[in-house]
Amino acid sequence: MPNPTDPTTILSRLEATIAARRAGASVSGPESSYVARLHAKGRGKIAQKVGEEATEVVIAALTGAPEALVGEAADLLFHLLVLIGDCGVSLADVTAELERREGISGIAEKASRSS
Ligand SMILES: N=c1c2ncn([C@@H]3O[C@H](COP(=O)(O)OP(=O)(O)OP(=O)(O)O)[C@@H](O)[C@H]3O)c2ncn1[C@@H]1O[C@H](COP(=O)(O)O)[C@@H](O)[C@H]1O
Numbered sequence: 001m002p003n004p005t006d007p008t009t010i011l012s013r014l015e016a017t018i019a020a021r022r023a024g025a026s027v028s029g030p031e032s033s034y035v036a037r038l039h040a041k042g043r044g045k046i047a048q049k050v051g052e053e054a055t056e057v058v059i060a061a062l063t064g065a066p067e068a069l070v071g072e073a074a075d076l077l078f079h080l081l082v083l084i085g086d087c088g089v090s091l092a093d094v095t096a097e098l099e100r101r102e103g104i105s106g107i108a109e110k111a112s113r114s115s
Contacts, residue, residue, distance in 0.1 A: 015081050015091045022085060035082060043086050049079045
């Protein structure tokens with residue numbers, strides 16, 4: 001049985017909640033759901049939010065306390081999940097890519113690109 005507080009489990013649960021909000025956007029509506037509201041504004045707005053949150057992560061990392069970075073990183077992960085979901089990409093797609101890269105040094109991989 002998966003550990004409910006495991007980071008991957010939490011991200012999967014959040015992904016499922018986001019998908020449910022997206023699917024039921026016309027039911028719950030932008031009034032009561034932030035995810036539905038964001039979807040109503042379109043992919044451009046969702047992508048813009050990811051960019052903003054990424055910038056806030058950078059600022060917090062360079063100037064803020066660790067607690068501020070935790071909050072900004074959570075905002076970024078949340079909005080990134082909303083964006084990839086909107087594009088039909090799942091968390092499993094991303095973790096599969098990370099798994100594929102496992103053990104491949106980034107330096108060696110970059111060097112292999114030119115050959
Ligand atoms: N994890 C989150 C989460 N993190 C951040 N946020 C919201 O993201 C927004 C980001 O704040 P900003 O000031 O940047 O956004 P904003 O005021 O809309 O900014 P602009 O319109 O000016 O761009 C805030 O409204 C936060 O509450 C989140 N909203 C929802 N979730 C999760 O998503 C689930 C579904 O949420 P609803 O769709 O609202 O039911 C929730 O149960 C949570 O688990």
